[in-house]
Amino acid sequence: MWLLVLPGVILVVVYSIVYGSKSRGSGRFIWHYISRYGGYLVPIGYIGLMGYFFYEFHRHCLPLLQSATHRLWIPLNYPIPIVTIIWGVLSDPGLITRANHAKVMSVYPYDRILFMPMNECRTCHFEKPARSRHCSTCNGCIALADHHCLFLNRCIGANNYKQFMAFLFTTLYIFIYGGIVTSSILLRLIPDLLEQGHRGRDLFRSILRVGRGYRAAACMLILCVLLGIINVVFIAAQVKYIYVGATTNEVTKWEDVNELMDEGKLYMYELPAETKQSIVLQRLSDGTWHRSLNSQEQQLVSKYKAPLVQITSHESVHNIYDEGFRRNLKTRLCSPNWK
Ligand SMILES: [Zn+2]
Ligand SMILES: [Zn+2]
DSSP states (O other), X not given: OHHHHHHHHHHHHHHHHHHTTTXXXXXXXXXXXXXXXXXXXXXXXXXXXXXXXXXXXIIIIGGGOOOHHHHHHHHHHTHHHHHHHHHXXXXXXXXOOTTTHHHHHTTSOOOSSSOOTTOBOTTTOSBOOTTOEEETTTTEEETTOOEEETTTTEEEOTTTHHHHHHHHHHHHHHHHHHHXXXXXXXXXXXHHHHHTTOOHHHHHHHHHHHOHHHHHHHHHHHHHHHHHHXXXXXXXXXXXXXXXXXXXXXXXHHHHHHHHHHTTOEEEEOOOGGGOOOEEEEBOTTSOBSSOOOHHHHHHHHHHTOOEEEOOOGGGSOOTTOOOHHHHHHHHXXXXXXX
């Protein structure tokens, strides 16, 4: 029975992990407590669960397979998701320290839309480099910060995106392969059961009654399909973010910028294109600005006599970090040499 309840429990936890950081409801509540107190329990639990399923599969499902090739090949795959999650858990996301701060600062310019200069991290006590983010769970600022991953119990940043993608793709491979193998076990059984007159819900109950191997295969197939779909959605989101040249953190910030633009609260100084600079300001409800210009910005505005105009089109706000899909992908996968 618990094998049937398990997919639901896992779905709630995964939903909370994936969407909890953005929502304000129960997902946020569960995400907050898992991230604060869960720590390494999530990756350890994941490894334990994977280990248990592989054990169940090896003992009860593997003997039901007719293909000798699959019976030989499948056990070689058991360590793959476990090795990739350990690789991710032990990875350095790109923690910014006093020693590498100057190098990290030189990698990306401030776009003055999402990332402003002279913005000090109140915990780390240094100027936050462009594209970085402070993570209270990791207790540090992370270079090229994407998001805090509960499965790996650390942030995903400049140095460990490849470990994160390896984790996502190997897990997807296991779900797809597992789905194919468990389906092939069940499909051999179904014609006989149909011949005996079993249909619909009765057919499902009959599969569960045939034996432990078939019961385990049915439950694993449900898990593989559900978790595989979630995995595909997550990978698709990452591919989209690479395409637009933004991290998960930046996508959230762009959503806020777009919202302000739609409300007519976003203004910018029109600087010539050769400056490769944009100065964006947010007008507050009382007519004042959310920040004042620093001395460098004041010099730019007076030098080019730049007019202040309201941003009405999304095309006016350019993402300076977008260098095309291939270069964006290369940036994310290849750790910069700043250690
Ligand atoms: Zn910090
Ligand atoms: Zn973190």
